[in-house]
Amino acid sequence: MNSKGIVALKDTSVCMKCLKKKATHAYRISGRGYGSIYDNFNSQFHLCDDCAKEEYQEWASECGEWDESYFCGEDYKYEKNLNELIKSFPLEGQELFYNRFASGACANYNMKPQDWIDFKLDELPHKKCKQYGFYSPQERAAYKERFPNCECVVINKYKDGSQGSSCPYGAFGDENGNIDLNIWNSCYMCTHYKPREGDIKVIDKVAEYYKNEKDRLIHMLQYASTRLRELENDVEKYIDRHSR
Known part of the structure; x- marks a missing residue:
């Protein structure tokens, strides 16, 4: 458990933004390729009536356009908006999106829900971080403090x-x-x-x-x-x- 007392959700059908009401709207992100923030990453987020907005469906289901002139991959008009929306969720909601609901080659967490939250708060113990193959807070701090x-x-x-x-x-x-x-x-x-x-x-x-x-x-x-x-x-x- 982390020092902030943030606990992973047991009810995954709750709204991922307010964490209070039952989710009634589901949005899925999948099939995005090179150039996308969500390249080879599939997931979904669920919102209640109060938190849902009409434009969210357009953001999530948007098809990217290939930039042939610069070969920069797929271009998504609303992807930054979508990314900011996901980042605005409480950690409990973000955990579902980035961890439990995620699939694909770039869904690289596959962690126990509480461990994911503790990891994002820099409070997951060193030994557990290494079991998941991630740098621990202690390793990052040592590099930052010692190397220079x-x-x-x-x-x-x-x-x-x-x-x-x-x-x-x-x-x-x-x-x-x-x-x-x-x-x-x-x-x-x-x-x-x-x-x-x-x-x-x-x-x-x-x-x-x-x-x-x-x-x-x-x-x-x-x-x-x-x-x-x-x-x-x-x-x-x-x-x-x-x-x-």
Whole structure:
């Protein structure tokens, strides 16, 4: 149970907006493709007489038009309106739409109703989040708090002029050493974390490659020269020493 006391609905026939009256109107969203917010996602929402509006049926049953000029997928005139409507539902109603009533390749929750609500409130325990395959609040917080000021994080500059930040232990960030849009779980429970003192280190990947490759080639030359001298001095000893 979460700290707000929000409990998943047991009666799934109730209005998903007011959560008070019996639902008398059903709207289904299905068959939408590339370009849609609901691409490969099917669901439905139910409203009572007081919460239903005539335009909702048009929003839900709208057929998208393919944008042939820019190849951007299907375009839906009312999809933003529909999305804002769903987001306006209480969490109990949203849970039905996004979780229990949802199907399709992009219906990626499939959670117990109460777990979904607790997850959206950032109160689902770490262990349960991992069982569902999601980042936990603890992992997100660790990445946000640790990555931007960890001494292990460096900025890498590449030959095309681009740059990005990373650490040797699997976390990545933006070009300035801050967190990225993606979440990384490497910072959570990381034993290598230490607050950085001073400016973040910037590594020129071209210069680094030049140095490493030069050192490697010099080592190869030294190795070859040593072997060549041994071979010329005494071929039998060379065979005994290196042909095993």
